[in-house]
Amino acid sequence: MPGILSYGAYLPHRRLDRSEIAPVAGTGGGKGTRTVASYDEDTTTMGVEAARLALRAGPDVAPASLWFATVAPAYLDKTNANAIHAALRLDGSVLAADFGGAVRSGVAALRAALASSAPTLIVTADIRTGLPGSADEANGGDAAAAVLVGEGPVLAELIGSASATAEFTDRWRTPGDVRSKLWEERFGETQYVPLGEQAWNEALKDAGLSADQVDRIVVTGPHGRAVTAFGRKIGAGDKLVGDLASTVGWTGTAAPALLLGAALDQATPGQVIALVSLADGADVLLFKATDALASFTAARPVAEQAAAGSPVPYGKFLAWRGMLPVQPPNRPEPSRISASAAGRTVDWKFAFSGHADVVGTITTFTIDRLAYSQSPPVVFAVVDFEDGGRQPLELTDVDVAEVEVGKKVEMTFRRLFTADGLHNYFWKARLVR
């Protein structure tokens, strides 16, 4: 039976304290924090980070396909999975494809991959946003999560699954709009809970299990009340896996794989884990952890990442999201990259010529307050790598006061700038924390 061969989660470094929202927006906010993708991140770059972690931790299984799912794609028309494919140095024969548009596409990609025996890398990512003061802004979180599925030394075997689909409109967004709109809350709840129960019962039947044989239950979805009501309805109780709402927020397309990862981080062999997604219907996947899980170490456990990070002020968050245009430095904006030039240097530009996982040390650095940046100042370091090379690189996810000669850095895939709608992807360095 196919199952999960490896997984990796990526939470961006920055955290927005929700209490900072209301004093500015006049409304909204709440308690706790949410994760915030940096100005130089998008769903593709975060997807690369999660996928790197999944492949680093997993067995030596080459994916036959790479499927990328997001609600917030960096490009339309052009497949975003190709950049991830290039960053991971996957073979040219590997299919790369996008599952786009709806929140459900993340869990749907996972279900579809598990229906096949071919090894497939599922990468999900999302950047959640809304108008200032909205619930989506406060409750959302940015993340990416990747799962390598297939047959072989699986960590968790798929033992049952089911879906329920029905057409109803609870949440919608017109392409190009910055926010989603919602129908009144009660309506969605009355739709989601029965659909969830239907899929839950069918999945248990598919697995030949009774509900009390399930050890850990992940429930996630865009409708918070429906998620809570469903958990109550099936009597999940203390079997519920924490939803990271108070630190990370609800991460949309990435949420099912992220929370499944969080559950696997803590599961023990033999446990049955249920993943329930309530998004435009219901999807239930039942996994049984194998003995292989005992010897598996996640490259970066979810709880560890959720506890890390450093704050970003609300004003900067709004600026990064394009909600609060701020005065740029009076320097020429970058010109668009050449597609043909980039095409000749794919391995360098997207995969750092295979050195992306090599750790480096800051030999010297400078703070550039004159250079054009979407978030000045530019912090720039001369980095000497453990394998002997040197490269001058921009640092990211860093506060000026943190930078010191001698500190270790690791590589991270970022979007340097966008010009003429063309994203310029390349690598930056960040402090090893």
Added chain:
Amino acid sequence: MSSHGIKDRVAIVGMSCTKFAERFDKSLDDLLLEATEDAYASAGVDRDSVDAYWFGTAQSSMSGIGLAKAIGVGNRPITRVENYCATGSEALRNAAYAVASGAYDVAMAVGGEKVKDSGYQGLNGFPMPTDGTNRTLTAAAMFSMVAPAYAKKYGVELDEIKKVLARIASKNHYNGARNPTAQFRKEMSVEQICGMPAVAGMLSVFDCAGVADGAAAAVVVRAEDAHKYTDHPIYIKALSFVAGDGSTLLDPAYDYTTFPEIVACAQDAYAQAGITNPRTELAMAEVHDCFTPTELALMEDLGFSERGTAWKEVLDGAFDLHGDLPVNPDGGLKSFGHPVGASGLRMHYEAWLQLRGEAGDERQIDNSRGKALIHNLGGYPGEMVSFVSIVGNELG
């Protein structure tokens, strides 16, 4: 590699330099016309006697036509040259070789840049299509890395280095205040400069070259013809040029306290000119003080100071206007700004004035050593072009 040089085979017989400033009222053509007319007058020639031109501009114009149209000279060989911030010197180097070869009797090197029409502060690179992985750091930030690296290597406190850099800027401002052609003519004390906020690393705007428009020109002839034009020609003793291959940037052994291209270039120039001790044989030097740490490192790379000692010599005033070896007696890039195509020729213009005793009472140095060095660079630490020339007021 052979580098024979053309010592004493070519002479500069006329030079000019426009006022360097934010010349919003003047076009590039205006500046080029002013520089060439003044250079013709300086050499005592009319425009028809100049056989060929080398036109240096980094990004204000393209091709020889840019100069031909500006000065109204047609049907002449006019070559546009570009070599980063050493563009002006490169024009002179090529004009000198053309005369030395015998191909032409009289050649002119002209450099000009209209920096202030960009609408942005500072110098901004001409955008070229790339894969997007090249650095986007400012030159100020790249050169700022020299200061802490130098301090660390030679055990100098950062506060002390800040003073050394301010001393360099203050010295250049002092000299520029005495030069009517300079952009900035105001003295600045070390204390004033140290009090400025940092913009790149530990550098403030007062550690950076100004930004100005300007043009400059030189008329060159074969040395044996020089006295037909002037009683006081300046002879070219050495012309050296080095383009680095960028490998230094990726070399883990590189420590940002020196510029290897400049060391190589200076050695070549000294060999061409027969100079064994630049510190005692040179009357002055014009060097590329794009940023104050650059001038500090150059004092050692050009062999004026032993390694690790330039910072002390700066504080001791060795390179002051009337110091042991005056450096940038005209005020340097600090006081002139940096119209890229013109700067190299502007540096030679100061050597022309000083070696002929024409720098004026306020600025004239003791020129009895008879030789001047001009250093002009382009690029960044680790990825640089370097030009060094040596000129003298006597043959031999």
